[in-house]
Amino acid sequence: MVSILDIIGPSMIGPSSSHTLGAMRIAKFAYNLFGTPPDSVSFYLHGSFKETYIGHGTKLALIAGICGMETDDPNVAKADKIADELGIKYEFRGIDLGDVHPNTVKIVIKKSNSFHEVIGSSIGAGRVKIISIDSIVCSVSGDFPTLVIENEDVPGALESIIRIISTNGINIAQVNLNRLSKGSKIASMVIELDDELPSFVLESLKMLNVVRFATYVKPI
């Protein structure tokens, strides 16, 4: 249920909740995958984002997000200069991502030898939907601490993963299950949590035989 605080707010950088604030929140989600500014970033803009790139400040909003700035930081308007100061290399490209929301961006961030890829859509009023994290299809709001797991599609996989989370006293808000391929027995789960996930819990999850890959993302 919507809060009146979302009706009379939020405090944000203009001019557009979907093309500025939403874009910034998707980039902030990508920033949270490393938790520190990346060495380089590529933004692939789909649909309306290609048109609002300058006129709605989508470009500066995306750069501000990847610098880790707060969504109402007045310095968003000079985010390009701040990225230069932080030594972040950035590039923008147009792309056709197919049948996705018109306001969608694919972000690839690199740091040393590792990289992450996020695809997210800005769905209105500053709300976002992350539809892919490191190639795992999902539907995430970014409002909760989020755990993304690719796992073996075998009996008991879900139970063993959930048990590690629950025995560490962390409450689960929502779980999304997805079978990626029945033949190769690969599934994914996106778990939104009520509390932040300590890093040792993430490490225990990664050590499970059924877990092929696990990533944790802080809320935006």
Place this chain on the structure above:
Amino acid sequence: MNVKSLKDLIDICEKTGETLHKVIMDWEMLDTGYSNDYIIEKTSKLLSVMEEEYASKKGKEFKTLIGLTGSNGKKMLEYLPKAYVGENVFKAATIAVTMSESNASMGRIVACPTAGSSGVMPGVLLTLEESGIERDKLVLALIVAGGIGKIISMRASLSGAEAGCQAEIGSATAMAAGGAVYAMGGSPQAVSHAAALSLKSLMGLVCDPVGGFVEVPCVKRNAAGATLALLFADIAMAGVESVIPFDEVVDAMMAVGRSMPEALRETGKGGIAISPTARRIMKNLKDKLSIPEDN
């Protein structure tokens, strides 16, 4: 507490003798779990952002993203002492335009309820504050405005892309008018009448921004919204009632929005957006604004 209309909220006020802002906060607690204190604290912070931003932007010129506006707030502030419509009304319009130009230049704003309509509420609230109404009352007025906006979001829409500008500037104006009545000490019924009267007066307003950008006509429509909100707050305080109740006006607004062609819903493909002058402006800007295709 199954609230579906502004009437439901007012009925609770009348049955329990509780104030409107308190009923709205209790409704909020049931929906979101936020305590009354938390709502008051957060709302006060949103008002602070409006106050701080206007204080730092007052009388300034802006370099907006598209460059079609940016110096109107400054011109209006200089003209203010001569304003024929009177100081309060012109001040509200001046603040609304200034905040809206700040929005168009990537300034910090409060999306109340949207970024495109973010000048209306500060225009009204800061004018009331300068005229001597206590800040605490303005925080409660903003909570009441939030309740009005939430009813609109539940029954209709706050999005120009869905229902035209009537859903953005129209909703902002209804919220500000209701809030202003509350700050002036009006009854919950008077709040409802001010919101209904102002929304009716903007019924059918299309969303036709030049190039799809939040500058023309959005910036100056914020002036219209703030002005109308104060006007209808006064009209409601005078005892004038809306023949059609607020909730029915909201439903009518949504029905009008649904029957609006897509060209008139934030696509930049209808209304003034396709006037010869708008086409000429966009032709000149086209190369500057978009990103080259590269798959």
